[in-house]
């Protein structure tokens with residue numbers, strides 16, 4: 694039986710890791726031929742879509758090789774990359790490919806032998822793990838009209854070997870990902886959040902979702918007990934059964950709306966949270982892949 698030979702994609706920054714790989718080549722140091730090097734101006738250029746595209750294209754593992762911490766030519770590029778790698782590892786774990794297939798290394802231009810060691814080590818690990826995907830898959834097509842974020846989520850869906858179950862915590866310092874939560878028992882349906890959202894990620898629906906409202910515990914510390922909150926508290930007390938479906942709101946009845954949120958479109962700018970006078974909206978540093986890939 695033929696021994697499985699993995700394909701490794703290595704994103705190397707121009708100033709350190711790529712120079713180290715170059716010196717290793719010029720010095721005729723021996724290392725496995727499994728690695729395909731992509732030179733980048735800085736490791737901070739590595740995007741989650743680049744890594745996932747690598748897996749879609751048949752890579753069994755991806756490594757990102759950056760400058761030593763404190764030695765980045767662009768000051769903090771390697772630290773930004775480190776945060777993205779943490780999130781991407783969690784995404785790969787959640788969709789069943791496995792976070793261990795992605796790693797980051799900090800290698801200076803003088804560390805050619807470290808580069809060689811890394812390639813040998815990763816090749817050996819991936820030989821044991823086997824192929825990343827059971828069969829070849831089609832590349833996700835990018836719609837020029839759609840945002841990069843939608844492209845990323847479609848790619849995650851294309852690669853997923855299993856449905857993600859748990860939400861993923863977004864690492865500190867990674868500003869562009871998170872999710873928005875609404876407290877329906879506080880919302881007065883003013884629609885300010887919908888109007889300000891630049892991505893049209895919020896929609897107002899003429900519905901009263903009593904099931905969600907009764908499940909939301911009332912904030913007892915809030916001194917501003919509104920008539921609306923008292924109404925919901927009373928409903929909670931007298932409810933003899935849990936409402937199973939939302940109630941349609943009749944035309945001309947302006948006070949009640951349900952705010953529906955699309956996590957695929959949200960860029961986590963937090964403008965909706967800032968504009969909500971009722972403090973109904975909370976921003977959470979979590980990525981809900983279950984909702985995004987549904």
Ligand code: SF4
Pocket residue numbers: 875879880881882883884885886887952968969970971972973974
């Ligand atoms: S801004 Fe706040 S109160 Fe107004 S509709 Fe949005 S969530 Fe509800």
Ligand code: SF4
Pocket residue numbers: 873889890891892893894895958959960961962963964965966
């Ligand atoms: S965080 Fe920004 S993009 Fe997301 S729902 Fe709120 S306003 Fe829209």
